[in-house]
Amino acid sequence: MKQIETYLSFISGSERFAVNVMQVLEVLQKQAVTTLPNAPDTIVGVINFRGDIVPVYDFRKVFNFQNRTEDKKHAILIFAIENDDETTHVAAATDAVKDVLEISSELIKPLPQFGYHFNPEFIKGIYMADGLSYLILDVNKVFNIVEMNTVNKYMESNDLNTETNNTPLI
Amino acid sequence: MIDFTEFKDKYIQDAALLLDSLESDLLMLGKNLADKSLADNIYRYLHTLKGSGGMYGFDKIVEITHQLEHIYKLIQEQEIVLNQAIIQLSISTGDHIRNLLSDTDLVQKTNIENQKNIISRIAEILEEHQISPDSAHHTNSTTPDTNSSLFEVHFFPDENISKRNLNLINVMRDIFMLSECNISLQQNEKGEYWCIKFLKPCTREQVEDALFFIVDDCEIIDIQASGNSKEITTKQEELHAIAEMPKAGESLIINTHEAASKSNRLQVDISRLNTLSFLVSELVTSKSALFTGIHERNMEIISQSAERIDKISRQFHANVLTLRLVPLKDLTLKFKRLIHDLSIKLNKKVDFITQGEETELDKGIIDEISLPIMHIIRNCIDHGLDTPEMRQLQGKTETGIIKLFAYKSGNFVFIQISDDGKGIDTRKILSKAIEKGLIAPDSKPTEKEIFNMIFLPGLSTAEELSEISGRGIGMDIVKRKIQDLRGEIYVDSEKDLGSIFTIKLQQNISIIDTMLIQCGNSKFAIPVEDIENFEVGHRIDFWVNASATFQYKNEILPVVNLKKFLNIEESDNLKTKLIIVNKYSKRFGLVVDRIIGEHQAVVKPLRKSFRHLSYYTGASTLGDGTLAFLLDVNKIGQLSEVKQT
Numbered sequence: 001m002k003q004i005e006t007y008l009s010f011i012s013g014s015e016r017f018a019v020n021v022m023q024v025l026e027v028l029q030k031q032a033v034t035t036l037p038n039a040p041d042t043i044v045g046v047i048n049f050r051g052d053i054v055p056v057y058d059f060r061k062v063f064n065f066q067n068r069t070e071d072k073k074h075a076i077l078i079f080a081i082e083n084d085d086e087t088t089h090v091a092a093a094t095d096a097v098k099d100v101l102e103i104s105s106e107l108i109k110p111l112p113q114f115g116y117h118f119n120p121e122f123i124k125g126i127y128m129a130d131g132l133s134y135l136i137l138d139v140n141k142v143f144n145i146v147e148m149n150t151v152n153k154y155m156e157s158n159d160l161n162t163e164t165n166n167t168p169l170i
Numbered sequence: 171m172i173d174f175t176e177f178k179d180k181y182i183q184d185a186a187l188l189l190d191s192l193e194s195d196l197l198m199l200g201k202n203l204a205d206k207s208l209a210d211n212i213y214r215y216l217h218t219l220k221g222s223g224g225m226y227g228f229d230k231i232v233e234i235t236h237q238l239e240h241i242y243k244l245i246q247e248q249e250i251v252l253n254q255a256i257i258q259l260s261i262s263t264g265d266h267i268r269n270l271l272s273d274t275d276l277v278q279k280t281n282i283e284n285q286k287n288i289i290s291r292i293a294e295i296l297e298e299h300q301i302s303p304d305s306a307h308h309t310n311s312t313t314p315d316t317n318s319s320l321f322e323v324h325f326f327p328d329e330n331i332s333k334r335n336l337n338l339i340n341v342m343r344d345i346f347m348l349s350e351c352n353i354s355l356q357q358n359e360k361g362e363y364w365c366i367k368f369l370k371p372c373t374r375e376q377v378e379d380a381l382f383f384i385v386d387d388c389e390i391i392d393i394q395a396s397g398n399s400k401e402i403t404t405k406q407e408e409l410h411a412i413a414e415m416p417k418a419g420e421s422l423i424i425n426t427h428e429a430a431s432k433s434n435r436l437q438v439d440i441s442r443l444n445t446l447s448f449l450v451s452e453l454v455t456s457k458s459a460l461f462t463g464i465h466e467r468n469m470e471i472i473s474q475s476a477e478r479i480d481k482i483s484r485q486f487h488a489n490v491l492t493l494r495l496v497p498l499k500d501l502t503l504k505f506k507r508l509i510h511d512l513s514i515k516l517n518k519k520v521d522f523i524t525q526g527e528e529t530e531l532d533k534g535i536i537d538e539i540s541l542p543i544m545h546i547i548r549n550c551i552d553h554g555l556d557t558p559e560m561r562q563l564q565g566k567t568e569t570g571i572i573k574l575f576a577y578k579s580g581n582f583v584f585i586q587i588s589d590d591g592k593g594i595d596t597r598k599i600l601s602k603a604i605e606k607g608l609i610a611p612d613s614k615p616t617e618k619e620i621f622n623m624i625f626l627p628g629l630s631t632a633e634e635l636s637e638i639s640g641r642g643i644g645m646d647i648v649k650r651k652i653q654d655l656r657g658e659i660y661v662d663s664e665k666d667l668g669s670i671f672t673i674k675l676q677q678n679i680s681i682i683d684t685m686l687i688q689c690g691n692s693k694f695a696i697p698v699e700d701i702e703n704f705e706v707g708h709r710i711d712f713w714v715n716a717s718a719t720f721q722y723k724n725e726i727l728p729v730v731n732l733k734k735f736l737n738i739e740e741s742d743n744l745k746t747k748l749i750i751v752n753k754y755s756k757r758f759g760l761v762v763d764r765i766i767g768e769h770q771a772v773v774k775p776l777r778k779s780f781r782h783l784s785y786y787t788g789a790s791t792l793g794d795g796t797l798a799f800l801l802d803v804n805k806i807g808q809l810s811e812v813k814q815t
Contacts, residue, residue, distance in 0.1 A: 032795060032796065034692075034789075034796050034797040035691065035692060036692075036780075036783075036786075036799065037689075037690075037692050037736035037737060037738050037799075038736045038737050038783060039780070039783065046776075046789065046797060047797075048774070048789075048791050048795075048797060051774070052774070053774050053775070053776055053777065053788075053789045053797070054777075055777055055779060055780070088777075
């Protein structure tokens with residue numbers, strides 16, 4: 001069954017990605033991001049979006065790109081992520097936001113077996129047009145996995161017993 | 171295509187409210203069995219639940235309310251005398267119906283059990299009074315009007331129904347009062363609709379009256395007139411369709427709805443909404459004035475409007491906070507129910523007195539304070555109050571008193587829970603505390619200090635660990651929960667007179683007075699109540715492992731370098747600012763780069779994904795749009811302690 005869906009493309013590192021427009025809530029061009037000290041590497045900072053404190057992920061760090069260009073002013077995409085019946089907002093900083101594309105589902109090809117140095121679970125497939133290749137991103141998977149990893153990594157590296165007894169001094 | 175699930179969700183919420191009224195009236199009826207109007211209320215609630223349950227496919231609810239309302243009908247007709255057993259059964263049925271609301275297809279085993287048990291208990295009661303369970307409700311023997319006929323109504327709801335905020339349960343109630351109905355969801359070429367078959371002959375006017383609010387969306391079909399000889403299931407057939415009733419003897423699995431059922435809805439005072447509307451209109455006016463000023467480059471108008479807008483914002487803020495306020499009264503039903511259940515279980519007679527139920531608290535706090543209060547009440551009934559016999563021996567009335575007294579003072583709300591029991595036995599507590607090694611054997615604590623020992627974890631002096639209050643894990647968790655809400659709890663007691671627990675809470679949790687500080691390029695906020703003092707200008711040398719100490723008021727305090735703690739890059743700042751913080755009686759010093767000033771923080775929570783950064787309790791937006799992060803100094807202290815060892 002052929003379905004044509006609308007995608008938004010953006011650039012991060014040297015790769016071109018495309019994300020289903022239904023999952024993108026907003027694009028912020030000139031947003032100041034507040035750094036959150038001691039936050040994990042993948043997070044650039046947080047922003048106040050519609051009354052909610054939303055973490056801003058750095059796609060370059062999420063995908064572990066080797067060649068990191070200078071930190072320029074980012075374009076921030078706000079995604080709506082589904083997680084167990086809950087919809088949360090997550091933000092990601094990209095290098096540049098590009099065009100809107102109409103992609104037919106039958107034109108999305110599966111990823112080759114190897115040749116990519118990041119988690120293939122994040123990618124639904126590849127779309128090629130006009131000599132450019134777009135990686136179709138599964139945003140839900142990306143952020144659910146990333147969030148799990150950050151928490152797990154913390155749990156491993158710190159065996160702090162944070163539940164110390166709070167006996168008040170009499 | 172209408173989304174029936176939306177109606178179903180609303181129905182579930184409305185049904186829950188109906189069940190609350192049912193429970194409340196049952197508790198009152200239990201204390202006054204002869205009250206006819208209360209008994210009538212019960213019948214009506216059950217009747218409404220039955221009819222509307224059928225609309226949404228809750229067949230089991232229909233089945234069980236049908237059985238129970240039969241009993242109340244017989245009570246109305248004085249064929250059965252109401253007694254405590256029936257009241258208790260009705261209360262359990264209410265609980266069961268609540269469970270059924272979330273288990274439409276009756277999958278849960280306990281629900282299947284309870285359904286069977288309740289139905290068999292009802293059959294027992296009917297047997298006792300020699301009434302066969304199959305006897306239908308008497309259809310009114312009034313001769314039907316010559317104009318009356320049997321009608322079938324096709325109700326096609328459209329989006330406007332939910333927009334009009336129509337309470338379908340009430341509409342259905344009017345219909346059921348008129349006649350018993352058979353309702354089913356059907357579909358024809360016009361779409362999905364509810365087919366309401368009236369089982370009793372009525373006149374067209376009666377039907378249209380009953381359908382008053384939805385008559386525009388209904389097709390009324392006269393069955394007899396159109397000669398449609400549709401099969402009309404009689405009451406008898408319905409009853410035969412109900413499942414076989416097993417023999418009695420199994421005890422009911424009573425599930426009280428203890429788990430605080432938090433709903434996401436609020437009832438708001440109209441006057442507060444009116445103020446809100448007024449403020450909105452003022453804002454619009456001021457905004458226009460502002461733009462006019464800008465357009466005409468008139469500084470005076472601009473600054474006037476800006477000032478006006480500032481004033482309006484403050485009022486908005488205050489007003490919106492009041493919208494979230496909920497009276498304690500909303501919790502009293504739960505407390506009444508708890509006391510009712512406990513007095514039966516523990517064989518104690520208890521009267522519940524409330525004063526100041528109208529006192530309001532932020533909805534967020536109300537949701538969280540419910541369990542701690544219930545636990546305190548449990549404690550009072552279990553450990554504080556004596557059995558009626560003991561009380562008589564002491565010259566007290568047989569019935570003990572639990573009193574809930576709430577009042578507002580300044581920005582705080584005080585909730586007092588007291589009992590007139592035997593008071594806290596200080597000798598017992600002291601010996602248990604020494605036995606468990608919680609204090610040194612030779613220490614001589616004051617009476618007040620001993621009272622406070624009940625908040626220590628692991629303390630329980632109950633001879634047999636009662637299954638209700640359990641192993642003394644209770645009170646320290648209660649204290650912790652209250653402290654999490656930025657509140658406090660105190661206890662006072664006198665032998666043979668009773669005990670008083672006082673909970674002090676802030677009226678709202680989302681606004682905290684803080685001190686804004688800066689470290690590197692990041693700003694942080696520390697709640698003012700956690701700050702004891704400031705020391706500026708001292709030179710603090712940190713050891714290699716980033717630890718340091720500082721002498722303060724005859725005490726050597728540990729010092730934490732906040733920048734190091736948060737892994738912020740160091741800069742050479744010799745003039746350090748030291749904040750002495752004090753939380754849960756633990757003091758230490760915090761070194762920061764800059765103390766900016768006071769800030770009234772509107773706290774927004776951080777994501778769950780930041781949960782592991784436990785020292786951040788939230789963030790607050792500053793005037794320039796950036797965020798300041800709220801710090802939990804207690805956590806910082808704890809984590810620094812561990813880092814050192």
